[in-house]
Amino acid sequence: MIIAENLTKTFRDRKRGLVRAVNNLSLNCRPGQIFGLLGANGAGKTTTLRMLGTLLEPTHGNATIAGYDIRENPQEVRRCIGFLSGSTALYGRLTAREMIEYFGQLNNLKGTDLSRRVDELIERLEIGEFQNGRCDKLSTGQKQRVSIARSIVHRPPVMIFDEPTSGLDVMTSQTIMAFIEQCRSDNLTVVFSTHIMSEVERLCDRVAIVHHGIVAAEGSVNELRQQTGETVMENAFLKIVHRMEDTNV
Numbered sequence: 001m002i003i004a005e006n007l008t009k010t011f012r013d014r015k016r017g018l019v020r021a022v023n024n025l026s027l028n029c030r031p032g033q034i035f036g037l038l039g040a041n042g043a044g045k046t047t048t049l050r051m052l053g054t055l056l057e058p059t060h061g062n063a064t065i066a067g068y069d070i071r072e073n074p075q076e077v078r079r080c081i082g083f084l085s086g087s088t089a090l091y092g093r094l095t096a097r098e099m100i101e102y103f104g105q106l107n108n109l110k111g112t113d114l115s116r117r118v119d120e121l122i123e124r125l126e127i128g129e130f131q132n133g134r135c136d137k138l139s140t141g142q143k144q145r146v147s148i149a150r151s152i153v154h155r156p157p158v159m160i161f162d163e164p165t166s167g168l169d170v171m172t173s174q175t176i177m178a179f180i181e182q183c184r185s186d187n188l189t190v191v192f193s194t195h196i197m198s199e200v201e202r203l204c205d206r207v208a209i210v211h212h213g214i215v216a217a218e219g220s221v222n223e224l225r226q227q228t229g230e231t232v233m234e235n236a237f238l239k240i241v242h243r244m245e246d247t248n249v
Contacts, residue, residue, distance in 0.1 A: 001189055002029040002052065002158060006061035009047050009213075021047040023213040024061065029191050029206075031157070034184050036204030037193040038237065044213035045193035049162045052191065053083050066157050066189075079107065082151035084176075085162040090143055090150075092136030096127055099135055100149045107154035121149040141172040148179055159183050161192040165199065177203060197234045209240050216244045 009022040022044045029035035037045045050056040052063055054074040063070045066080040090099055100121060104114045122131050125145045130138060135146060151159070161180060165173040180203055183190050194200060200207055201221055208218045217224060217240045221233055230236040 001031065001067075002027065002035070002063065002065055002191055004028075004048075004052065004061070004063035007048060007051055007058050007063060008060040009044075009051060009056060010059045021213050022051070022058075025208075025210070025213065025215055026061075027191070027208055027215070027218075029189055031189045032184055032187045033205045034180065034190040034192055034203050036200050036207040037191065037210055038195065038197075038200050038204075038207050039193075039210035040195055040241075043195075043210045045195075045210055046162055047213075048210070049083075049160050049191065049193055053081060053160055054078060079154065080156055081158045081160055082154075082156040083160045083162070084147060084151045084164050085166075090135040090146055093134060095132050095134055096138065096142070096146045096149075097122065097131040099146055100127075100153055103150040104153045109154065117153060117155075121153060125149055140168060141175065144168065144172050144176060148176075156188075158189045159191075161190070163193055163195070165194070165196070197237065201233050209237060211241050211244050214244070216240050 004025060004027045007022055007025045011019045011021060013019050025048055027035060037048060039045050047056065051058050052065065052070065054070050054077050065077045068076040068080060070077050094102060097118060100118050101114060104117060109117060122128050125148060127145055127149065130142050135143060138146065164176050177199065180190060180192060192203060204221065206218065206220055207224060209216045217227065219227065224236050225231060225233065228236040228239040230239060
């Protein structure tokens with residue numbers, strides 16, 4: 001489970017002064033549920049996920065991941081999460097198999113357990129035909145399969161996806177979305193950020209619309225449509241954002 005309470009992150013910018021990238025953001029995501037963060041570029045989605053993943057320390061507020069405090073137990077939090085984005089990097093000189101094995105070793109998998117897990121993922125993600133190819137020679141779709149494998153090699157109970165389909169072709173995007181759906185079927189806790197409405201409608205059980213670092217609205221896709229009187233999610237999103245802008249004028 002992911003529980004975030006009043007997460008806030010401020011930065012000091014030379015031109016803009018104090019920038020509040022995330023402002024008192026709270027969310028609760030449960031196992032077997034995909035919780036979506038929907039917002040335009042710069043809304044604060046990535047900053048939020050980086051705080052949850054212990055890549056950034058909150059200025060205020062806190063969160064727990066699978067019962068571990070992100071401030072007090074960052075190492076335990078990292079053991080409990082798989083983090084995947086559209087720009088997840090691979091080591092070009094390693095083969096696909098070596099890459100998965102390396103991340104398994106980083107997560108304390110050894111010997112027979114490691115070999116079995118790597119074999120399992122290579123079969124599950126259909127990596128076999130290119131498992132011995134160097135990562136820098138793989139296609140975009142092949143690289144993304146390896147990225148998925150390295151993210152889940154340690155069987156994390158929580159998955160964090162930061163705009164994982166950004167810049168990908170349709171076929172590769174479909175692979176990623178099918179994997180996210182499988183995470184829900186496996187009863188994992190999933191938090192997923194995007195600005196693509198079709199992904200929200202297909203994947204998310206609950207959605208938080210984030211604007212200027214603030215949760216402007218939260219609910220299921222149907223609830224957000226009903227709240228705004230719109231039948232199309234894109235129109236519901238725009239109405240919520242414009243309403244928030246008008247309130248802040």
